[in-house]
Amino acid sequence: MGKDVENNQTKSKQTGKKIAIVLAGLLVVLLISGYISVAIYYSGHFYPETEINGQDFTNADVIAVSASMLLQMQDYQLRITGRDLDHLENVELLCISAPEVDLKTSVEDADIQAILKSQKSWIWPIYLWGSHTHTLSGNVEINEDKLAAIMKEQPFLQEENMKIPKDAYIDGYSEAENRFILVPEVEGTQVDSDAVQECIHQAIAQQVEHIDLEEQGCYVEPLVTAQDTELQQNIAQAEKWLATEITYDWNATEVVLNKERIKDWIMLDNGKLSLDESAIAEFVAENAKEYDTYGKTRVFHTTMGYDLSLPGGAFGWLTDREAEVKKLTELIEAGSVCNREPEYTSKGPWKGMNDVGNSYVEADLTHQHLYLYQDGEIVLETDFVSGIMSRSDCITPEGVFGLTYKTTNAVLRGADYVTPVNYWMPFHGNFGMHDATWRDSFGGDIFLTDGSHGCLNLPLDKAGEIYQYVSTGFPVICYYYPPGVLPEETYENEDDE
Numbered sequence: 001m002g003k004d005v006e007n008n009q010t011k012s013k014q015t016g017k018k019i020a021i022v023l024a025g026l027l028v029v030l031l032i033s034g035y036i037s038v039a040i041y042y043s044g045h046f047y048p049e050t051e052i053n054g055q056d057f058t059n060a061d062v063i064a065v066s067a068s069m070l071l072q073m074q075d076y077q078l079r080i081t082g083r084d085l086d087h088l089e090n091v092e093l094l095c096i097s098a099p100e101v102d103l104k105t106s107v108e109d110a111d112i113q114a115i116l117k118s119q120k121s122w123i124w125p126i127y128l129w130g131s132h133t134h135t136l137s138g139n140v141e142i143n144e145d146k147l148a149a150i151m152k153e154q155p156f157l158q159e160e161n162m163k164i165p166k167d168a169y170i171d172g173y174s175e176a177e178n179r180f181i182l183v184p185e186v187e188g189t190q191v192d193s194d195a196v197q198e199c200i201h202q203a204i205a206q207q208v209e210h211i212d213l214e215e216q217g218c219y220v221e222p223l224v225t226a227q228d229t230e231l232q233q234n235i236a237q238a239e240k241w242l243a244t245e246i247t248y249d250w251n252a253t254e255v256v257l258n259k260e261r262i263k264d265w266i267m268l269d270n271g272k273l274s275l276d277e278s279a280i281a282e283f284v285a286e287n288a289k290e291y292d293t294y295g296k297t298r299v300f301h302t303t304m305g306y307d308l309s310l311p312g313g314a315f316g317w318l319t320d321r322e323a324e325v326k327k328l329t330e331l332i333e334a335g336s337v338c339n340r341e342p343e344y345t346s347k348g349p350w351k352g353m354n355d356v357g358n359s360y361v362e363a364d365l366t367h368q369h370l371y372l373y374q375d376g377e378i379v380l381e382t383d384f385v386s387g388i389m390s391r392s393d394c395i396t397p398e399g400v401f402g403l404t405y406k407t408t409n410a411v412l413r414g415a416d417y418v419t420p421v422n423y424w425m426p427f428h429g430n431f432g433m434h435d436a437t438w439r440d441s442f443g444g445d446i447f448l449t450d451g452s453h454g455c456l457n458l459p460l461d462k463a464g465e466i467y468q469y470v471s472t473g474f475p476v477i478c479y480y481y482p483p484g485v486l487p488e489e490t491y492e493n494e495d496d497e
Contacts, residue, residue: 047119049131052112053207065112074098078203082213083189085161090214093156096200100150102143103204111136140205147200156189157196163188167224168231169271173263180238180266180273182231185222192218238266238273240335246328247339251291251317252351257283262332275332281325284342293355294318294346298400300477303362303371303378306486308479313428315402315475316355318346348402349473356400360475361433361466363456365396366486368443370456372466379469382462383443385436386478388451396454396478401427403474406467410434414453423463427476431455435463 046065048058057065080094115134119127155161165188171181195218203211213219224231241262248255265279293316300310323343331338348355358376365386372380386396403425410424412434426432436442436457456478458466 042119044116046116047127047130047132050134051132052115052134052136054209063109076103076204076207077209078200079210080200080213081210082156082191083187083219085156085163085189090212093213094150094154096147096150096204101147101204102141104141135206140207142201142204151193151197151200157191157193162190164190165220165222167222168226168228169224170231170235170268170273172268173266178259179242180235180268182226182235184226185224187219187221190220192220234273241266241275241332243335243337244332245337246331248287249339249341249351250287250319251293251348251353251355253291255287255291257328265332275329277325277329280329280332281321284319284321284324284328288319288321288324288342291353292317292319293348293353298354298356300356300400300479302364302479304364304486306481308481308485310477310479311399313397313399313401314346314404315400315473316346316348317351318344320345346402347473349475356475356477360477361470363396363476363478364481365398365447365478366481368445368447370458370462370466372469374469380462380465382459384433385439385442385450385452385457386447387431387454389448394451394454396452396456397428397431398479399428399477401476401478403427403470403472403476404432405472406470408467412455417453422460423458423467425463425467425470433458433463433466433476435460 045059045061046052046057050057050060052065055068057068060068076098078096079092080096081090082093083089084091115136119132151157163186166186168185169183171183173179174181191213195216196213199211199213199216199218202208242259244258244262246257248257261283265276265283267274267276293312294314295312295318296316297309297311299307301307320343327343331340348357349359350357359374360372362371362373363384363386364370368383368386370380370382370384371378387394389395404427406423406425408423410421412419412421412424414430421434422437424432424434431454433456436452437460439457442457442459
């Protein structure tokens with residue numbers, strides 16, 4: 001009995017295995033059949049999320065696609081947007097429908113079928129879950145005459161309605177804003193008609209429903225914008241020029257140079273700002289003429305108490321105009337803010353128009369008497385002999401001079417003389433002060449008939465003392481009292497002597 005039970009159990013197990021095998025086989029058959037069915041289905045239908053020419057054709061077959069595209073072609077419209085002629089805002093300019101231009105296409109079912117075959121339906125699991133985009137172009141035909149007639153009627157394509165674009169440019173100086181103005185570009189509404197035509201043809205060929213002429217680059221744009229590097233650099237340079245502020249000490253006179261004057265030195269030529277160097281030179285010349293003392297007539301108050309107008313000699317303040325123009329140009333280019341003295345080729349001992357100061361040699365040629373002032377006090381007096389008055393080339397010149405240099409043991413040479421001296425102090429070319437050991441007397445009227453070759457002949461000891469006080473640039477004032485300045489008795493006394 002036990003064996004019977006065991007046999008029954010064995011048979012049951014075998015039967016269960018057979019059933020499982022059968023069921024597994026059926027499942028495999030069903031899966032294979034399902035896979036094949038889906039593959040067969042998508043061999044004739046498009047995958048989900050398939051887009052052709054912008055239209056969704058999920059699970060559509062060739063006939064459905066063909067019918068839909070034909071309907072789409074009949075209902076096709078191209079909307080064209082661009083700049084409004086008056087306000088430059090983006091608006092719709094034109095809408096072209098398929099019937100207006102007799103739109104036709106040569107797309108055939110075979111073309112749609114070719115796209116379908118490219119799906120590779122037998123490996124559908126790979127493509128089933130993605131998106132698929134296709135473009136079906138074919139040959140699109142339109143009536144060119146009708147399209148040309150439509151375009152001809154459009155105001156935005158007529159030249160008389162177009163606003164020409166304007167380049168950005170630099171305007172003049174604005175007093176209100178204290179700067180040069182950069183005027184931005186104006187875009188305008190001028191279109192490239194050929195580019196518009198090309199865009200429209202391409203859009204219709206691809207059945208695009210909207211184009212924007214601005215995005216398509218159909219407008220004629222300004223060549224120069226406000227962001228132009230050269231314009232920006234030019235404006236920045238002008239701002240730097242205008243930031244310049246230089247406070248001059250021009251021979252004791254304050255002269256301020258800032259944007260109020262510099263703005264007039266900036267020229268606008270052919271749209272570019274530049275610095276007028278001739279205006280800078282004029283500024284330097286103007287102030288040099290006003291404040292330089294070199295060579296100018298001076299009023300000198302003599303020891304005897306008279307005011308005399310004396311010609312200027314090689315003495316005083318003289319601006320080096322060329323060097324100052326160069327330096328000032330560099331400072332303006334850099335936008336400098338500084339205090340400054342101009343470049344000088346000659347300087348006086350004192351600043352101001354009365355640059356002689358209170359330390360000087362005063363040579364009264366009329367009375368043949370010399371005074372040496374130091375800090376306003378007379379520290380030395382002496383008689384001298386000046387140039388002989390009977391020879392025009394030997395007359396000692398009058399004027400305000402500066403000592404050229406000084407030296408000892410010099411040899412003075414002329415056309416008819418070679419004279420060694422102990423102290424030589426020239427102040428005007430070959431005219432100077434020196435000792436004259438060959439003379440026994442000085443002063444009086446010796447100079448009238450037995451004067452020097454033009455120098456101031458001094459006693460040896462006095463020449464040595466003067467030599468210790470003076471240095472290069474030390475003022476030397478020489479003068480004659482003109483007739484009518486001194487009282488008559490002065491001349492009478494001189495005659496009596």
